[in-house]
Every structure is written in structure tokens, then in C-alpha cells.
Amino acid sequence: MQTENSLDVTLLEPKMKHPTIFNRFDQLAAAETLTIHNDHDPKPLYYQLLAERGNTFSWEYLEKGPQWWIVTITKNGVDIHQSTLGELAASDMRKALLLRQNGLDFCCGGKKTLKKACEEKGLDSSRLEEELAMIDQLGKGKHPPYLEWKPDFLADYIVNTHHYYVRNRLPELKALSQKVAFKHAESHPELTRIKELVELIDSEMMSHMVKEERVLFPYVKALVMHKDLDKTQFGCQFGTVQNPINMMEMEHEVVGEHLLEIRQATKNYKLPASACKSYQLLYAVLEEFEEDLHLHVHLENNILFPKALQLEKNLVKN
Numbered sequence: 001m002q003t004e005n006s007l008d009v010t011l012l013e014p015k016m017k018h019p020t021i022f023n024r025f026d027q028l029a030a031a032e033t034l035t036i037h038n039d040h041d042p043k044p045l046y047y048q049l050l051a052e053r054g055n056t057f058s059w060e061y062l063e064k065g066p067q068w069w070i071v072t073i074t075k076n077g078v079d080i081h082q083s084t085l086g087e088l089a090a091s092d093m094r095k096a097l098l099l100r101q102n103g104l105d106f107c108c109g110g111k112k113t114l115k116k117a118c119e120e121k122g123l124d125s126s127r128l129e130e131e132l133a134m135i136d137q138l139g140k141g142k143h144p145p146y147l148e149w150k151p152d153f154l155a156d157y158i159v160n161t162h163h164y165y166v167r168n169r170l171p172e173l174k175a176l177s178q179k180v181a182f183k184h185a186e187s188h189p190e191l192t193r194i195k196e197l198v199e200l201i202d203s204e205m206m207s208h209m210v211k212e213e214r215v216l217f218p219y220v221k222a223l224v225m226h227k228d229l230d231k232t233q234f235g236c237q238f239g240t241v242q243n244p245i246n247m248m249e250m251e252h253e254v255v256g257e258h259l260l261e262i263r264q265a266t267k268n269y270k271l272p273a274s275a276c277k278s279y280q281l282l283y284a285v286l287e288e289f290e291e292d293l294h295l296h297v298h299l300e301n302n303i304l305f306p307k308a309l310q311l312e313k314n315l316v317k318n
Contacts, residue, residue, distance in 0.1 A: 005033060006034075007036050034073045035070065036073065042069060050314060053147070058074045059072075059073055083114065084111050086107075086110025086111060086301060095132055104123075105256070107298050108297065110301055114132075146303055151220050151307045152221040152225075155220050158299055158304065163209045163213070169292075170202045173286065174198055174199060174202055176278060181194070190266070211244070212300075216244045219241060227314070240312065262286060269284075269286065271283055
């Protein structure tokens with residue numbers, strides 16, 4: 001019964017069944033299929049695979065009992081031509097870095113296709129498609145496998161890494177922008193606007209993170225808990241997770257526009273020849289903050305939020 005892409009699950013120890021299937025799935029190339037044979041309905045595996053690997057596979061029953069359940073699991077390929085920037089970035093952080101190097105916004109602009117985004121930027125989409133395809137041939141990269149993480153773990157990671165960074169960096173950024181504007185705004189008037197934008201970002205991000213930590217992320221964790229306990233009865237005060245997600249994405253877009261205005265005002269963080277040490281530090285911290293926020297928003301918009309939506313949808317179905 002067992003061939004190269006076939007697995008008889010009944011021959012495995014119970015504790016090794018799901019880890020073995022996940023390992024075999026991860027080794028599949030795009031469009032390859034794993035066929036599993038079991039003596040009972042493996043539906044719980046479907047939900048675990050969906051929660052931990054996302055919408056990256058198709059699931060088809062070839063046989064449904066009473067003696068055997070046979071299922072084919074086919075790994076979806078990422079169609080570079082049809083994929084959005086967000087989907088490409090979520091599939092591999094090396095692709096995210098390539099998009100960033102070419103000035104393509106996969107965070108707030110993540111719903112655009114590669115072709116459309118390249119047209120708007122005047123870039124050669126065929127060249128980028130070739131470079132993205134080459135990444136697939138290199139094997140796995142060294143970046144954290146964000147797409148493979150469970151939603152509750154990813155939410156905690158975002159809070160402990162990116163929310164922590166924002167809360168610690170923004171006070172320094174505010175003080176620096178005020179100091180540099182006070183000393184140099186007369187000869188560099190753009191510094192006044194940069195100071196105002198930093199203050200807006202501070203106000204908006206502090207409020208934004210509280211909403212995520214008190215409302216959205218706890219609900220995401222509740223979804224995971226209900227899935228793990230195989231429960232389907234649950235409720236929330238906002239109807240569906242789509243509603244707070246819509247609000248968070250709009251707020252991401254506003255902050256993204258502020259950062260874009262800062263980048264334009266600084267001419268891509270190009271320092272004037274007379275820049276003092278504080279001036280230099282301000283630009284360095286601004287650029288670092290922008291880079292961190294892009295990853296922060298990417299993890300939410302392109303990975304966490306789609307996982308939460310799919311998880312809620314599956315629970316409601318059942």
C-alpha cells in the first residue's frame with residue numbers, strides 16, 4: 001500500500017501520525033500529492049493542517065469507509081502571475097525582501113497582483129517573475145517559518161517582538177524628532193512635518209496595539225482553543241473577526257501613508273552634508289522603524305488575519 005507519495009497511517013504509532021504526515025507534506029513540491037490511508041476519517045488532520053499551514057493545499061476523499069479512508073492532499077503552487085504581493089511575501093520571506101528591494105509594498109498594498117504593482121511602478125514584471133521563481137529553486141531559507149506557525153503563537157510573537165519594539169522605540173523617536181526639528185527646522189523645514197508625523201504615528205500606534213491586544217488577538221486565541229478542543233459553539237461582541245480585521249487594516253494603511261510621507265520628505269533618508277550626530281541618528285532610527293513596521297504589518301495583514309478568517313469560517317461550517 002505504501003509508495004513514494006503514499007502513507008499508510010495505520011502502521012504508525014499514534015503520537016507519530018500527525019508529525020509524520022506534516023513532515024511528508026512539507027517535503028512536497030508545488031502541485032505534488034500525498035495519499036494517506038487510514039482506518040477512520042482523518043478530518044481532524046484537515047483542520048490542523050489548515051490552521052498550521054494555511055490555505056496551501058487541496059483535500060480530496062478517494063474512499064470514505066467503512067474499512068478504509070483514503071485521502072489525497074495536494075500542495076498548492078504559488079502562481080506568480082496571479083498571486084498578490086501579500087501572498088508572495090507570505091510564502092517566503094526572501095520573496096518579501098526581493099519585493100521590498102524593488103519598492104513594492106506588500107503590506108498595505110498586499111492585495112495588488114505582481115503585474116499590476118509593476119505596471120504602477122514602471123518595473124519589468126517578467127524580470128521579477130524570473131527572480132521569484134529562482135528563489136523557489138533554492139530550497140528553504142533561514143527566516144522564521146511564519147506561515148507555518150499557529151495563529152495564537154504568531155499573535156504572541158507579534159506582541160512580544162513588534163509591539164514591544166514600537167513601545168520602546170517611539171518615545172526615543174519622538175524626542176529625537178523634536179530635538180532635531182528645534183535645532184535645524186529653520187534651514188530644513190521638512191523636519192517640522194517629520195516631527196508632526198512621528199507624533200501622529202505614536203498616537204495611532206499606541207491606540208492600535210491596545211485594540212489588537214485586548215480585542216482581536218484574544219479572539220484569535222479563542223478560535224484556536226475551540227478548534228483544538230473540537231468545539232463549535234462560540235460567540236463574540238463584534239459579529240465576525242472580519243470586522244476588527246477591517247479596522248486594523250485601515251489603521252495600518254494610515255500609518256503606512258505617514259511613513260511613506262516621511263520617506264519622501266527625507267528623500268529616502270538622505271542626510272544633508274551638515275547633519276549633526278542627532279540628525280544622523282534620527283534618520284537611522286526612522287528607517288529602522290519603517291523596516292520593522294513593514295514586517296509587523298506584513299505578519300498581520302498577510303498571514304495572521306487570513307489564518308484567523310479561515311479558522312473562524314471552518315468553525316462556523318461545523
